[in-house]
Amino acid sequence: MQISTNYHTHCTFCDGKSAAEEMVNAALERGFTELGFSSHSMLPFSEPGTMDEPTARAYVGEIRRLADAYADRIKIWCGIEADYLAGVTVPDRPYYASFGLDYLIGSIHYVGKVPVDHNPQLLADGIREHFGGDVGKFIRAYFAAEREMVSRYDFDIVGHPDLIRKFNQRHPYFDESAAWYREELQNTAECITASGKIVEINTGAIARGWLTEAYPSPYFLELLQSRNVPLLLSSDAHNASAIDYGFDRYASMATLDRLPTLPRPLRP
Numbered sequence: 001m002q003i004s005t006n007y008h009t010h011c012t013f014c015d016g017k018s019a020a021e022e023m024v025n026a027a028l029e030r031g032f033t034e035l036g037f038s039s040h041s042m043l044p045f046s047e048p049g050t051m052d053e054p055t056a057r058a059y060v061g062e063i064r065r066l067a068d069a070y071a072d073r074i075k076i077w078c079g080i081e082a083d084y085l086a087g088v089t090v091p092d093r094p095y096y097a098s099f100g101l102d103y104l105i106g107s108i109h110y111v112g113k114v115p116v117d118h119n120p121q122l123l124a125d126g127i128r129e130h131f132g133g134d135v136g137k138f139i140r141a142y143f144a145a146e147r148e149m150v151s152r153y154d155f156d157i158v159g160h161p162d163l164i165r166k167f168n169q170r171h172p173y174f175d176e177s178a179a180w181y182r183e184e185l186q187n188t189a190e191c192i193t194a195s196g197k198i199v200e201i202n203t204g205a206i207a208r209g210w211l212t213e214a215y216p217s218p219y220f221l222e223l224l225q226s227r228n229v230p231l232l233l234s235s236d237a238h239n240a241s242a243i244d245y246g247f248d249r250y251a252s253m254a255t256l257d258r259l260p261t262l263p264r265p266l267r268p
């Protein structure tokens with residue numbers, strides 16, 4: 001499938017390195033027909049790389065300005081990569097309605113107090129401090145949270161559904177072929193299928209040198225494909241040059257070439 005869209009991108013409003021307009025120009029150079037911005041959501045605690053509420057409103061304003069300015073050349077959408085952290089924040093349309101967004105990516109970056117993708121040391125420290133060093137317990141908690149997120153909340157795209165793999169290639173901490181792990185993936189694939197949600201094939205960790213295979217892993221992807229879960233390719237780009245990173249390699253695995261829920265505005 002020819003892919004000329006990407007709905008998972010970051011810019012300088014959160015932890016991206018390129019300004020939103022540079023991302024638009026990169027998308028135009030690649031002949032994209034649609035570009036979606038998905039800055040990291042506000043979190044109710046201070047966290048570098050996420051937006052506070054005034055920043056989120058300024059972000060939406062800037063993306064709308066770009067959407068108007070480039071309307072004759074590309075469709076620009078404004079979304080958010082919304083964190084799921086039980087009891088703290090959820091990727092849910094009503095919760096974000098007042099921002100006037102177009103779509104939501106639901107992502108898990110924390111399991112309780114453990115940051116999943118900051119760096120290998122923080123991950124190891126977190127598992128030791130909060131899960132008594134029990135990696136299996138931590139990973140089961142990650143997927144239990146993901147199943148809870150996809151079944152309970154109204155959002156569009158499941159973000160990097162096995163982010164816990166991020167450091168596992170360069171700093172191995174669990175066996176991805178273990179039966180218990182595959183069972184977690186099977187249960188999660190079932191749950192995603194029942195939810196009707198779209199899953200992204202996310203090349204971001206390849207671009208950043210952590211992994212050689214996208215999220216979801218080949219085995220997880222097979223589980224989703226066999227259940228006909230809709231798959232959308234995204235690069236999770238944090239700079240303009242990575243806007244279509246890995247698209248040649250993964251385009252044939254996508255089943256959607258655009259986000260079919262658009263336009264379905266999240267407005268009050």
Ligand SMILES: [Zn+2]
Nearest residue numbers: 081107159160
């Ligand atoms: Zn993310």
Ligand SMILES: [Zn+2]
Nearest residue numbers: 008010081236
């Ligand atoms: Zn992201």
